[in-house]
Amino acid sequence: DGGITQSPKYLFRKEGQNVTLSCEQNLNHDAMYWYRQDPGQGLRLIYYSQIVNDFQKGDIAEGYSVSREKKESFPLTVTSAQKNPTAFYLCASSDTQRMETQYFGPGTRLLVL
């Protein structure tokens, strides 16, 4: 089945630790995105990538890093510089050539111990 997968479902981070959230898609979409969701804030864009080996900062990129070495993969690292990482993280992808809407993965909930 085609779709977007995120792992893990839940992730616990200790103070000062970097953690990486996985996002994989087999939809052959060229663009991928990472959003963060906090209560009362809607979804906010962290990073996005429209082609392999290229990505741009979104609205709240500080404390995060990404890579796009393969078309189907767009991992997000939450670094120790992110002081308030507890949130629900959603990955999305889209086919920009066909101008389709974004499709979302199931999400990863990150909690700080």
Next chain:
Amino acid sequence: EDKVVQSPLSLVVHEGDTVTLNCSYEVTNFRSLLWYKQEKKAPTFLFMLTSSGIEKKSGRLSSILDKKELFSILNITATQTGDSAIYLCAVEPGAYNTDKLIFGTGTRLQVFP
């Protein structure tokens, strides 16, 4: 600054009621407006609206866009408990080389039997 504002923030109704959710926006170079339903995890796509005055319908849900007044509404008739969710509105600016979505904070709908 581009922004999307949804109202009300929260809505509580009884089964069978009809609800109207509002989304207003201010963006440069508007391309499309999208509605998503978010239950426990990832948002699921409902509608994409690009033209004013054309109603999109799916079962008990319908939506329409007014590009002159810069808003959209999402109507749900004969609500059911399964309609309980957060409804997100997002706008896609049409600026070159970006497919970012700008999300509103969402409307939390609770439908009681």
